[in-house]
Amino acid sequence: MTSHPGFQTPAAPQQNTRQQSAEQTRYAQPGLDRAAHQPYPGAHPTAGAHQPGAVLAAHALTKTYGATVALAGVSIAVRAGEALAIMGASGSGKTTLLHSLAGIITPDSGSIELHGDGGRREMTDMSEAQRTDLRRTEFGFVFQEGMLLPELTALENVALAAMLCGIERKRAEHAAGEWLAAMGLRGMESRRIGELSGGQAQRVAIARAQVTGARIVFADEPTGALDSATSSDVMTALLAATSRAGRSLVVVTHDPEVAARCDRTVRMRDGRILDDSAARA
Numbered sequence: 001m002t003s004h005p006g007f008q009t010p011a012a013p014q015q016n017t018r019q020q021s022a023e024q025t026r027y028a029q030p031g032l033d034r035a036a037h038q039p040y041p042g043a044h045p046t047a048g049a050h051q052p053g054a055v056l057a058a059h060a061l062t063k064t065y066g067a068t069v070a071l072a073g074v075s076i077a078v079r080a081g082e083a084l085a086i087m088g089a090s091g092s093g094k095t096t097l098l099h100s101l102a103g104i105i106t107p108d109s110g111s112i113e114l115h116g117d118g119g120r121r122e123m124t125d126m127s128e129a130q131r132t133d134l135r136r137t138e139f140g141f142v143f144q145e146g147m148l149l150p151e152l153t154a155l156e157n158v159a160l161a162a163m164l165c166g167i168e169r170k171r172a173e174h175a176a177g178e179w180l181a182a183m184g185l186r187g188m189e190s191r192r193i194g195e196l197s198g199g200q201a202q203r204v205a206i207a208r209a210q211v212t213g214a215r216i217v218f219a220d221e222p223t224g225a226l227d228s229a230t231s232s233d234v235m236t237a238l239l240a241a242t243s244r245a246g247r248s249l250v251v252v253t254h255d256p257e258v259a260a261r262c263d264r265t266v267r268m269r270d271g272r273i274l275d276d277s278a279a280r281a
């Protein structure tokens with residue numbers, strides 16, 4: 001059911017071929033091209049634009065705030081279907097990099113190429129309106145606090161994202177209901193966000209990030225406020241909705257267990273990429 005190019009509902013569960021736990025199977029998003037999920041084959045730590053298979057390729061990004069250098073020349077390619085963790089000490093530039101890749105902020109210099117059906121598009125050349133449109137239709141976001149609207153129900157929060165993409169209310173609500181069910185939240189559709197646990201609210205946020213058919217999901221400390229069992233559950237849901245379904249996930253985290261669940265980890269220090277696990281693969 002697609003009148004909007006990016007609009008999707010989750011497919012029905014099917015047998016999962018990977019070694020996955022019962023929780024992972026519970027959140028599986030089958031019907032989508034799991035074959036598209038490939039481990040990153042290897043890249044230089046400063047690998048930038050023109051990477052084959054890259055959905056997003058940043059080259060030589062810099063960003064300063066007054067005397068603070070947040071990004072000191074970062075190049076990185078995000079491949080289709082990979083789960084990429086960004087780690088590093090507080091202040092090392094993780095969120096600045098995530099926000100740059102997601103078009104939330106514009107770097108001072110450098111390029112960010114978005115690859116897709118529309119060919120190659122340079123994000124740093126886009127107008128604010130174009131980047132807003134991109135964030136709404138092609139990207140999804142999951143943040144630590146969920147950033148959900150407390151006065152709306154779970155269903156309304158997810159449906160709203162689809163409606164902002166131009167989907168008519170009934171279809172948006174139908175898709176929202178399916179995504180909430182896929183996230184294990186059937187029966188909780190009409191609860192307001194305050195009536196959900198932290199882990200349940202994060203799963204609403206994941207459903208919201210996916211209802212528009214986002215091909216790249218950006219998550220900033222999505223498990224930061226959760227205990228370790230709930231954190232693991234939310235990561236399972238997040239991976240099932242993204243990289244395990246052929247979409248890309250870029251996640252900023254301090255939690256080594258979250259990073260260990262991803263395909264690849266880059267470590268930052270002082271606005272630079274210090275280490276890229278793909279380079280050691």
Ligand SMILES: Nc1ncnc2c1ncn2[C@@H]1O[C@H](COP(=O)(O)OP(=O)(O)OP(=O)(O)O)[C@@H](O)[C@H]1O
Pocket residue numbers: 065068069070088089090091092093094095096097
């Ligand atoms: N809007 C801003 N104004 C001024 N300085 C900023 C701004 N945003 C980030 N910085 C500074 O840029 C540097 C990198 O910040 P960033 O938030 O990217 O780090 P981080 O690695 O995500 O940190 P944390 O793990 O604490 O969230 C820090 O020194 C920070 O204080």
